[in-house]
Amino acid sequence: MSTAGLLVAATLLLPLAMTALCVISAFRARALSLLVLAPIPALMAALWAPEGTLVFFPAPFRMTLTLDRPGALLLGGAALLWSAAGAFAAAYMAGKPRTAGFAIWWLLTLAGSLGTFVVADIASFYLVYGLVSLAAFGLIAHEQTARAQHAGTVYVVLALVGEACLLLAFVMLAAGSPEANPLIRDVVAKLPSSPMRDGIVALLILGFALKMGLVPLHVWLPLAHPAAPMPASAVLSGVVVKAGVIGLIRFLPFDSGLPGWGAVLMLVGIVTAYYGVIVGVTQLRAKTILAYSTVSQMGLLAVLLGISLGEGDPGGVNLVAYYGVHHTLVKGGLFLAVGIVAATGGARLRPVLLLTAILALSLGGLPLTSGALAKLATKPTLGYGALGMAMSVAAAGSTLLMLHFIATVAGDARGNAETVAPASEVVPWLVVALAALVVPWSLYPAVSGDPALSALQPDAIWKLVWPMALGGVAMLLLRRFRAVSGSIPEGDILVLAERCGPAVRRLGVGVEHLDAGLRRWPVAGLLLLCIAIALAGSLIAWR
Structure with a gap:
């Protein structure tokens, strides 16, 4: 071997x-x-x-x-x-x-x-x-x-x-x-x-x-x-x-290629990209916000996979993998950053928060970061029509969600004592953060076909900046609606289903009791017949 x-x-x-x-x-x-x-x-x-x-x-x-x-x-x-x-x-x-x-x-x-x-x-x-x-x-x-x-x-x-x-x-x-x-x-x-x-x-x-x-x-x-x-x-x-x-x-x-199934993946991906942002901005805990961010980012990957499947483009999976590398390193770095921030206080907290913010905003496409390269690499595939615009707005949503994450992390660390996280935790985090910022630059030319310096062109930067600016405006508007915070529980539809479970079971039991009671009441059949006749007569008269 x-x-x-x-x-x-x-x-x-x-x-x-x-x-x-x-x-x-x-x-x-x-x-x-x-x-x-x-x-x-x-x-x-x-x-x-x-x-x-x-x-x-x-x-x-x-x-x-x-x-x-x-x-x-x-x-x-x-x-x-x-x-x-x-x-x-x-x-x-x-x-x-x-x-x-x-x-x-x-x-x-x-x-x-x-x-x-x-x-x-x-x-x-x-x-x-x-x-x-x-x-x-x-x-x-x-x-x-x-x-x-x-x-x-x-x-x-x-x-x-x-x-x-x-x-x-x-x-x-x-x-x-x-x-x-x-x-x-x-x-x-x-x-x-x-x-x-x-x-x-x-x-x-x-x-x-x-x-x-x-x-x-x-x-x-x-x-x-x-x-x-x-x-x-x-x-x-x-x-x-x-x-x-x-x-x-x-x-x-x-x-x-399978155009029909490609369209299904694209539709599910778009819904997922927006859903993750909408629910994520209501969350109160930093790790939960990051979890919903992952949901949203996986939606974008599903859209890219759907496009490749619909068009029969096997080369498109390389772009998906490239974006996946960016997400792997950035999201891993952000979760580790939550631990570092929790163990840091005083003047040492500022540089930690700054690096955390850079990593977070790279998911929205912050220029010069891996997120900027990943977003630019996807632009030709997504196109510049309705789908491209929809995913640009989703990028604005990612910026909004990450600004919410930064505000949450900073707020949680406000009362930290003057401490510093141990070097045995800081060093691995810095390795991941550095890799998240550097590795995609080395891969970009092979995946996109363009030189890395093309990401610094004014038109490329504008494609990145306007969705981020839109996300920033959305954040300012969101802060005016305090009632949004905590309005949706972690797990959203599953928690809702669990909460509704007893009520549904009680309703089912009630229906069974009503049905059993009506069966024992001879007049019930006559009343039901009268109701049916009345409805039929109403329909005839309406016609």
Whole structure:
């Protein structure tokens, strides 16, 4: 096996091996401090393994790994965030209870997360996707508070629903293949001509949209992110949602295109982009605001995927992956920043808030940031018609949401004592923040086809500035409506459904009692007959 092949294989094998070593008490006691090392082979593979690298595991495993451009882009960003967040977790979680269990769930989630970017066969993809889905429960519910247990329960129930949809879709995909475990690319090539095509695509979109957090399947994000420990929130929002993104990239037939399903993805994406902003600006907690921001950003990725699927443009997935890298690093940096801000006070707070604000506003397209490059790279794909305008307004919404986040974080830190966050937490955060600001510049020419300096042209800057200015005006207007704050609970439609549950059950019981009473009352039948005759007579007279 070549060096590149070894790196790709170690992407999955090292975190699994570290998990197995946790049965040894001495290793388990040090596992938390070693989390930073687990993603290193994945980062090296993303940087140095050539595109098209294939790794075959012999029977009985029959696992095939590959590295293509969108997979390498997402793998590199994910590995960098996992490593930095692992270093942050070693300091943040030190001295807290159940750290060994946290480290094990972390390693399992990491293995599944990175595995989704490199696995090439159906059975293995389902295995690693299920691993990241179920192991993340341990990170969400780690605190064992009532909030964490509720968030974990909601998450795992929805994850199982998604797994069921994907299992059925994968079985239908593999049904026409002569191989027991076919390669993903082979079955996807036959999907457009399959008699079960529409059913398979619907199940795939349902399963992967749930992981991405597309409306109305988003409800686990605003519950899970605030409940999880800070470093876990960073990887859940920055990386775990990308399992849904790579799933759609891998399993939808972008080579041939499906205009109808592309339109569906675009519509769901637009609704999600706006919904995340509208609900997010009503939230009171910084981590919840970031969760709804992730919902909104995943909406934009769904729009881009829908355009590529509708037009049959396989090259469009590289743009999706590029935007995904930007979101991974920025959102991971923002979640870690919440922890840094909470542990900092006095004069040291100002530079922390400044860097946090730069990261936050990059999601709205702040010039010279990775967000500016990501927004400019999407402009030709989105076009300059109604869709392009709609997504520019959504960018204004992102600015509004991030201004709300900055105000919330600053307000929460106003009473902090004159303290400074430990260097063991600050350094990983700075690494992620620096990567978020620098890495997309190196990737921009290859993805967009334009030189990086083109982002500094006046017309390019104007395309970025006017939506941000619109978002700033919206923020000024929002501050006049104090009643908006806290008007929608975390989890929105799920919480509403839970609150309405008892009333619905009482209504059902009441209807049953009324029906039983009417059945025992002989006059009821006569009254109903009279009502029916009266209605019929009214209709005849009206005509």
